[in-house]
Amino acid sequence: MKRIRVMIAEDEELAREELIYLLHEEPDITICPSATTGDQLIDLFSTHKPDVVFLDVQMPEMTGVEAAKQMTELNGHHPPLFVFTTAFDTYAVDAFDIEAVDYLLKPYDDNRFEQAMKRVRKQLPQSDAAQPIVSASSQQPTPSSKLLIDDGERMVVLSPDSIYYAVPSKRMLEIHTNDEIIESRMTLQELEDKLQDHPFFRTHRSYLVNLNHVREITPWFNGAYNVTLKDKDNTTLPVSRSARKILLETFKY
Numbered sequence: 001m002k003r004i005r006v007m008i009a010e011d012e013e014l015a016r017e018e019l020i021y022l023l024h025e026e027p028d029i030t031i032c033p034s035a036t037t038g039d040q041l042i043d044l045f046s047t048h049k050p051d052v053v054f055l056d057v058q059m060p061e062m063t064g065v066e067a068a069k070q071m072t073e074l075n076g077h078h079p080p081l082f083v084f085t086t087a088f089d090t091y092a093v094d095a096f097d098i099e100a101v102d103y104l105l106k107p108y109d110d111n112r113f114e115q116a117m118k119r120v121r122k123q124l125p126q127s128d129a130a131q132p133i134v135s136a137s138s139q140q141p142t143p144s145s146k147l148l149i150d151d152g153e154r155m156v157v158l159s160p161d162s163i164y165y166a167v168p169s170k171r172m173l174e175i176h177t178n179d180e181i182i183e184s185r186m187t188l189q190e191l192e193d194k195l196q197d198h199p200f201f202r203t204h205r206s207y208l209v210n211l212n213h214v215r216e217i218t219p220w221f222n223g224a225y226n227v228t229l230k231d232k233d234n235t236t237l238p239v240s241r242s243a244r245k246i247l248l249e250t251f252k253y
Helices: 013-024 038-048 064-075 089-097 110-123 188-194 241-250
Strands: 004-009 029-031 052-056 081-086 102-105 147-150 155-158 163-169 172-177 181-184 200-204 207-210 214-219 225-229 236-239
Touching: 004 013, 004 038, 013 029, 013 052, 029 188, 038 052, 038 064, 052 064, 064 081, 081 110, 102 110, 147 181, 163 188, 172 188, 188 207, 200 236, 200 241, 207 236, 225 241, 236 241
Parallel strands: 004 029, 004 052, 052 081, 081 102
Antiparallel strands: 147 155, 163 172, 163 207, 172 181, 200 207, 214 225, 225 236
16 A cells, blocks of 8 residues: 655644544554754655655744745755645635645644645646555465564564554554464554555554455445454454445456
């Protein structure tokens, strides 16, 4: 699964956490470290090279528009896409002066956020992040592919294909195989990054699922779905509304 790398530049903690929450609901997003000032954003951008930057118009030391102009100048033909955020719609003209993809007002509206993400995906290069999901059959893990999972007492060697799904539980990450549950202190995002070359899909912000082990997909309610796995317990896991369409497209529905 190809990933869209997103960076947030926002000095207000609540607004930053709200954006992180919304982005976690998107199944094809990798969130880079966040910045709280324009200068910090430019430094982090040089290291992490995000595809998209959600950028607060008003920040200490340097405005978001000024930071965007600097990043555009520094990166020549390959600047990131910009989505500007602010509590004041009077800044929209400045944002679109530098060809921003979109402009979001705080507090964020879920539907309006989804519109912005559609615009982002439409403008990303077709050969890379704009293709967030690939067919599960086209990315079979090679026999030599192995993961080392640190459970705090030992290093467990796993084949990616042996993993059915993973879910955070309390302060640990539960990695479910057909025979056992392995706990790790890594985050779900860290595991997803390790498995990005294998057919894993974030059906929900709390569930990472191996598409090779999906038995069926069934409607639930309010536009949400469930997936049932091929494990011995026929485990059923939720599919969020935001993930539903991409998941069905993955299976060429």
